[in-house]
Amino acid sequence: MRIGELERLTGVPRRLLRYYEEQGLLHPERDSSGYRVYTGEQVALVGRIRELLAAGLNTETIRGLLPCAPDAEPGFIPCSRSLEPLNANLMEMDAQIAALVHRRERLAGLKDATEARLERQRA
DNA sequence: CTTCTGACA
DNA sequence: TGTCAGTA
Numbered sequence: 001m002r003i004g005e006l007e008r009l010t011g012v013p014r015r016l017l018r019y020y021e022e023q024g025l026l027h028p029e030r031d032s033s034g035y036r037v038y039t040g041e042q043v044a045l046v047g048r049i050r051e052l053l054a055a056g057l058n059t060e061t062i063r064g065l066l067p068c069a070p071d072a073e074p075g076f077i078p079c080s081r082s083l084e085p086l087n088a089n090l091m092e093m094d095a096q097i098a099a100l101v102h103r104r105e106r107l108a109g110l111k112d113a114t115e116a117r118l119e120r121q122r123a
Numbered sequence: 124c125t126t127c128t129g130a131c132a
Numbered sequence: 133t134g135t136c137a138g139t140a
Contacts, residue, residue: 004125014126015133033140035126 002031006038010046017046023059025049025066045070061089 007014020026021036026045028036045066051074052062065086068079077086 002126013133015135018127019133033126035140 001038003036003038006042006046009043010050012046012050020046020049020059024063025059041071048074056093057086057089061085
């Protein structure tokens with residue numbers, strides 16, 4: 001099938017399908033006209049990609065995990081080797097959370113100081 | 124009519 | 133991610 005049908009089957013806009021390919025997540029064949037040709041497995045693969053993306057994994061991590069049973073049932077990755085990248089991504093997320101908490105504190109401090117000052121001027 | 128690549132009032 | 137352009 002070509003990109004139009006995959007789009008209908010997965011509900012994923014073709015613009016995104018091409019983006020996934022650009023990120024090395026999908027590797028469709030090309031017909032004599034240069035059109036992308038997808039197989040039935042690709043349909044399930046797109047579903048798996050969406051699942052992993054929704055879990056917060058970046059395309060780089062997903063790229064490494066996909067070759068591991070891309071047709072397996074969703075909910076887990078059936079490869080022990082995928083544990084390392086998964087943990088690395090988890091740590092990256094922890095770092096982002098810490099950075100966000102820090103930013104939140106600064107913004108909260110700025111807001112409190114602003115409120116206090118406004119209160120003083122009013123008095 | 125469908126898809127492709129590259130680009131952004 | 134949308135979308136417009138100019139093709140194949």
